[in-house]
Amino acid sequence: MTERLHDITVSVNGEEIRERVDARKTLVDFLREELGLTGSHVGCEHGVCGACTVRVDGAVVRGCLMLAVQCDGARIETIEGVADTGEIADLQRAFVERNALQCGYCTPGMLLTAQELLRNRDVPSREQIRVHLSGNYCRCTGYQAIIDAIEAVAQARAGQKR
Amino acid sequence: MKITDDSPPLLSALDRPNSYIGRSVPRPNLARLTQGRAQFVSDVTLPRMAHVAFVRSPHAHARIETIATAAARKAPGVIAVVTGAELAKVITPWVGVLTHLKGIKSAPQHAIAIERARWQGEAVCAVVARSRAEAEDACELVEVSYGPLPAVTDAETALDPGTPVIHPELGDNLTFERVHVAADPDKGFANADTVVETTFIFGRHTGVTNEPRAIVADWNAGDERLTVYHGTQAPHMMQNLFAKHLGLAEHQVRVVTKDVGGSFGIKVHTYADEMATVALSKLLKRPIKFVADRIESFVTDIHARDHRVRAKIGVKNDGTITAWEIDDLTGIGPYSVYPRTSGIEANQIVNLTGGPYTCPNYRARARVVFQNKNVMCQYRAVGHPIATAVTEGLVELAAARIGMDPLEIRRRNLIPDDAHPSSGPSGIKFEALSHHEALAHLDAMMNYAGLRAEQKSLRARGIHRGLGFASFIEVTNPSAAFYGVGGAKISAQDGVTIKLDAQGAIICQTGVTEQGQGAEAVIAQVAATSFGVPIERVRVITGDTDHTPYGGGTWASRAAGIGGEAAWQAGKALRTNVLACAASILQAKPEQLDIRAGVVVDRDSGTERLALDELARIAYFRPDTLPPGFQAELMATRHYVPRAWPFAFTNGIQASYLEVDIDSGFVTLLKHWCIEDCGTVINPQLVDEQIRGGVVQGIGGALFEHCIYDGRGQLLNGNMADYLVPMAAEMPDIEVGHVVTPTADSELGAKGAGEAGTAGAPGAVMNAINDALRPLGARPLTEMPFTPQRILQALGRI
Numbered sequence: 001m002t003e004r005l006h007d008i009t010v011s012v013n014g015e016e017i018r019e020r021v022d023a024r025k026t027l028v029d030f031l032r033e034e035l036g037l038t039g040s041h042v043g044c045e046h047g048v049c050g051a052c053t054v055r056v057d058g059a060v061v062r063g064c065l066m067l068a069v070q071c072d073g074a075r076i077e078t079i080e081g082v083a084d085t086g087e088i089a090d091l092q093r094a095f096v097e098r099n100a101l102q103c104g105y106c107t108p109g110m111l112l113t114a115q116e117l118l119r120n121r122d123v124p125s126r127e128q129i130r131v132h133l134s135g136n137y138c139r140c141t142g143y144q145a146i147i148d149a150i151e152a153v154a155q156a157r158a159g160q161k162r
Numbered sequence: 163m164k165i166t167d168d169s170p171p172l173l174s175a176l177d178r179p180n181s182y183i184g185r186s187v188p189r190p191n192l193a194r195l196t197q198g199r200a201q202f203v204s205d206v207t208l209p210r211m212a213h214v215a216f217v218r219s220p221h222a223h224a225r226i227e228t229i230a231t232a233a234a235r236k237a238p239g240v241i242a243v244v245t246g247a248e249l250a251k252v253i254t255p256w257v258g259v260l261t262h263l264k265g266i267k268s269a270p271q272h273a274i275a276i277e278r279a280r281w282q283g284e285a286v287c288a289v290v291a292r293s294r295a296e297a298e299d300a301c302e303l304v305e306v307s308y309g310p311l312p313a314v315t316d317a318e319t320a321l322d323p324g325t326p327v328i329h330p331e332l333g334d335n336l337t338f339e340r341v342h343v344a345a346d347p348d349k350g351f352a353n354a355d356t357v358v359e360t361t362f363i364f365g366r367h368t369g370v371t372n373e374p375r376a377i378v379a380d381w382n383a384g385d386e387r388l389t390v391y392h393g394t395q396a397p398h399m400m401q402n403l404f405a406k407h408l409g410l411a412e413h414q415v416r417v418v419t420k421d422v423g424g425s426f427g428i429k430v431h432t433y434a435d436e437m438a439t440v441a442l443s444k445l446l447k448r449p450i451k452f453v454a455d456r457i458e459s460f461v462t463d464i465h466a467r468d469h470r471v472r473a474k475i476g477v478k479n480d481g482t483i484t485a486w487e488i489d490d491l492t493g494i495g496p497y498s499v500y501p502r503t504s505g506i507e508a509n510q511i512v513n514l515t516g517g518p519y520t521c522p523n524y525r526a527r528a529r530v531v532f533q534n535k536n537v538m539c540q541y542r543a544v545g546h547p548i549a550t551a552v553t554e555g556l557v558e559l560a561a562a563r564i565g566m567d568p569l570e571i572r573r574r575n576l577i578p579d580d581a582h583p584s585s586g587p588s589g590i591k592f593e594a595l596s597h598h599e600a601l602a603h604l605d606a607m608m609n610y611a612g613l614r615a616e617q618k619s620l621r622a623r624g625i626h627r628g629l630g631f632a633s634f635i636e637v638t639n640p641s642a643a644f645y646g647v648g649g650a651k652i653s654a655q656d657g658v659t660i661k662l663d664a665q666g667a668i669i670c671q672t673g674v675t676e677q678g679q680g681a682e683a684v685i686a687q688v689a690a691t692s693f694g695v696p697i698e699r700v701r702v703i704t705g706d707t708d709h710t711p712y713g714g715g716t717w718a719s720r721a722a723g724i725g726g727e728a729a730w731q732a733g734k735a736l737r738t739n740v741l742a743c744a745a746s747i748l749q750a751k752p753e754q755l756d757i758r759a760g761v762v763v764d765r766d767s768g769t770e771r772l773a774l775d776e777l778a779r780i781a782y783f784r785p786d787t788l789p790p791g792f793q794a795e796l797m798a799t800r801h802y803v804p805r806a807w808p809f810a811f812t813n814g815i816q817a818s819y820l821e822v823d824i825d826s827g828f829v830t831l832l833k834h835w836c837i838e839d840c841g842t843v844i845n846p847q848l849v850d851e852q853i854r855g856g857v858v859q860g861i862g863g864a865l866f867e868h869c870i871y872d873g874r875g876q877l878l879n880g881n882m883a884d885y886l887v888p889m890a891a892e893m894p895d896i897e898v899g900h901v902v903t904p905t906a907d908s909e910l911g912a913k914g915a916g917e918a919g920t921a922g923a924p925g926a927v928m929n930a931i932n933d934a935l936r937p938l939g940a941r942p943l944t945e946m947p948f949t950p951q952r953i954l955q956a957l958g959r960i
Contacts, residue, residue, distance in 0.1 A: 022295075024295070025295075032205070033293075037198070038198070038201075038202075038204075038205035039197070039198015039199065039200075040198070041202070041204070041372070041373065041423070042204065043372050043373070043374075043456070043882075044456045044881070044882040044883075045455060045456050046456070046881060046882065046883060048881075048882040048883050049372065049882055051372055051373075078198065079197065079198035080197065080198040080199070083196070083197040083198060083199075092193070092196040092197070095192070095196050096188050096189075096192040096193060096196060097188055098847075099188070099189065099192075099680070099847050099848065099851050101192060101195055101196065101678070102424075102677075102678030102679060102680070102851065102855065103371075103372065103373070103421070103422060103423050103424045103425075103677065103678030104192070104195030104196070104200055104421065104423075104678060105200075105202065105372040105373045105421075105423030105424060106372050107195050107196055108196075108198050111196060126895075129890075130890040130891045130893070131890075131891050133889075133890040133891075134889050134890055134891040135889075136889075136890070137370075137372060137882070137887060137889065138372070138890075139369075139370060139371060139372050139424045139426070139855075139859070139887070140372075140424060140678050140855045141851060141854065141855050141858075142851075142854035142855045142856075142857060142858035142859075142888075142893060142896060142919075143858065143888075143889075143890040143893050144854050144893070144895055144896055145851055145854070146890070147890065147895075
């Protein structure tokens with residue numbers, strides 16, 4: 001059984017973590033079960049719903065499609081860390097004001113995915129926002145409030161008034 | 163009472179100074195959800211906690227001959243391997259029937275199947291291990307020998323003499339049948355100029371909550387108490403059921419519900435694997451966690467909407483509807499689900515069909531049959547999407563047949579706004595509805611005439627757009643008539659306890675629950691208004707049977723209307739108590755005082771008299787300074803249940819505007835509108851978001867969602883790659899408007915809004931597709947979901 005276990009060193013939300021992980025353990029299970037970072041959620045377990053979205057070396061990835069062992073040496077950021085740095089404070093505020101979440105289970109993934117879009121574009125159209133979120137499932141809102149919130153932040157960041 | 167924009171302001175009991183009623187106050191509990199600091203049940207871990215995984219039947223129907231567990235017991239991390247027979251020593255089986263559904267029958271269902279598995283996915287053995295992964299590993303080592311039996315999968319033949327009976331002791335596969343005849347349907351059809359007859363088919367679909375079902379059960383043998391962390395909509399109902407089937411008193415069971423990752427009616431039922439989890443905790447005397455994985459969710463979360471409705475409408479050439487007839491058949495799996503039963507959806511279809519209209523001539527039959535598929539039960543808008551699509555589909559088919567505009571035929575048949583109280587063809591009672599005002603509002607909001615002109619001009623260019631409508635009614639604020647009278651221990655009443663804390667803030671505890679719809683915000687708004695404090699000084703506690711008044715939870719659009727009224731009354735009661743204390747301190751008369759913005763003031767002048775923190779300081783820490791014989795009571799509880807009407811029916815109308823690509827069969831949703839009347843609107847943003855989310859859930863059933871079974875009872879698409887759900891890119895913007903007709907049953911006047919969107923959307927989308935394709939000679943589409951394949955077939959292209 002020993003060949004199943006691997007030592008990894010990762011940076012998680014700025015903290016260096018050294019852990020021995022089972023080769024089959026997904027990144028999201030590692031974050032939730034080993035590190036107690038339960039802000040990343042498990043929804044579909046095969047890369048469709050986006051509830052497990054995290055950032056690895058700055059890129060948004062599906063925590064259920066990546067293994068923890070693949071992250072050796074990587075810089076991982078979860079919703080807890082990104083929330084603490086204040087990087088998405090305006091998005092979080094907009095989601096609250098616009099009620100862009102109901103049960104909130106998809107929200108960490110929505111926020112990180114929205115931030116990815118807003119970091120790479122000036123002011124996306126509603127259509128572009130919808131397409132960018134097309135891998136993030138929300139059963140509660142019907143999406144419109146989420147689109148509204150992201151659009152408002154995009155405009156505010158670009159210095160425009162809504 | 164109607165409140166419209168141009169009427170003079172009416173002063174009511176709700177017009178308190180600094181009222182939060184009618185304001186879009188942000189929900190108080192959202193920040194943690196945006197920071198990854200929520201606490202969903204799937205996040206819960208406890209000391210000594212073990213995980214359970216289930217071996218599930220791969221057969222839709224089979225004898226369980228032997229279960230060999232020795233290898234699994236020796237696997238790494240395994241704590242116990244438990245069969246159905248072993249677990250039955252700890253937990254008793256249940257039967258999902260209600261006495262007010264006359265004749266409904268079902269068979270005892272066990273937490274883990276014994277002797278026979280009756281659907282693909284039914285648990286046949288449990289493995290408890292240190293981790294979920296180890297439990298799943300060991301499940302693969304459990305060897306079950308099955309003797310496959312013929313599977314009953316087609317509802318149409320379930321009652322045939324040659325079809326095997328799933329529960330031989332019940333005699334046949336009929337769960338429930340209801341026949342209803344009102345007025346004179348034969349005469350109605352005889353008087354019609356045209357009779358339109360068709361068959362509507364609704365695909366089986368399911369809730370797909372983003373967080374799957376999750377439960378952590380912790381039997382503490384020292385306390386002799388069971389604490390269950392449960393993602394549920396009805397904590398007190400579950401407390402009763404866990405206690406009853408484990409042989410405990412209810413006070414020995416505490417159900418704690420924190421954040422729940424989506425419910426929609428999925429999480430308001432008894433699930434065998436959850437009952438097994440609590441029983442395993444009792445058996446093993448340690449916390450046990452079960453979280454359904456996505457595949458388990460698809461084969462065990464209740465399904466809904468699998469109905470075939472033969473339907474008929476009679477209409478005169480002037481548009482008058484003369485008669486309705488429906489024959490509904492639904493297959494609900496091998497058990498009627500406990501405790502709400504699986505007869506309710508069919509029963510609702512009989513109740514609701516034709517409901518918005520004046521035509522009284524109605525014949526209905528609904529039959530509910532057993533089959534070897536996953537169980538079906540109540541899911542958001544129970545029965546409404548089907549009754550609405552059938553009714554509205556018939557109305558628009560009839561309108562097309564006689565060449566009448568679809569809004570005009572509705573104007574000629576909808577129950578007039580001034581005709582209330584009234585009743586529907588099934589006998590359901592309406593206190594006050596506003597169909598015509600809603601229709602007029604919709605007509606203007608969507609610019610109907612303009613869209614018709616656009617449709618016409620685009621049609622000439624080969625672009626095929628359609629407009630479809632659905633008037634609807636919605637059951638909300640249920641009284642005991644829904645479940646209590648049938649013998650289910652599901653509370654129709656709900657309560658709110660409000661206390662003043664030692665710094666002048668108020669704490670509300672309530673039996674209604676937060677599923678994300680905003681119940682906590684609504685309770686806070688109402689309590690802040692009726693008591694008189696800024697909303698920042700209100701904290702709401704929900705979801706804990708040890709610490710909330712007994713109540714029903716969240717279902718049937720009841721939390722705001724029923725819980726809200728309890729909060730209103732509790733706030734008033736606490737205000738009276740606090741003013742008595744203030745009067746005692748100030749040596750004033752209570753009736754000369756009021757509480758506004760968190761301060762005791764002179765009622766007439768508004769002059770500040772006493773801050774609440776000062777009042778609390780005196781009452782709690784220096785009661786010795788109060789007059790002899792005066793005892794401050796700074797906590798009050800009030801309960802509420804609707805009594806004047808069995809249900810507070812709401813109404814509304816939806817419209818869908820879409821484009822059909824006649825080469826690919828793809829439907830592009832361009833826009834959706836909903837006008838609804840939920841009475842007093844406590845929080846406009848939350849109501850609108852309930853409507854939008856509900857509409858999209860309804861669209862899912864109309865266009866995408868379908869649990870596809872083969873003839874052997876195998877679910878073919880039980881994962882989120884193959885089972886399609888609405889995603890952001892395909893959904894339209896949805897415009898929402900309101901008519902306000904408060905219920906006089908409560909002071910608050912609020913009715914529910916949680917299911918209106920889901921009720922109307924499928925019918926509106928169906929009608930819009932048919933409107934788009936009608937000039938092309940397409941056969942009307944009446945089988946949901948409306949996939950590209952079905953659209954191309956209707957067009958005769960494949």
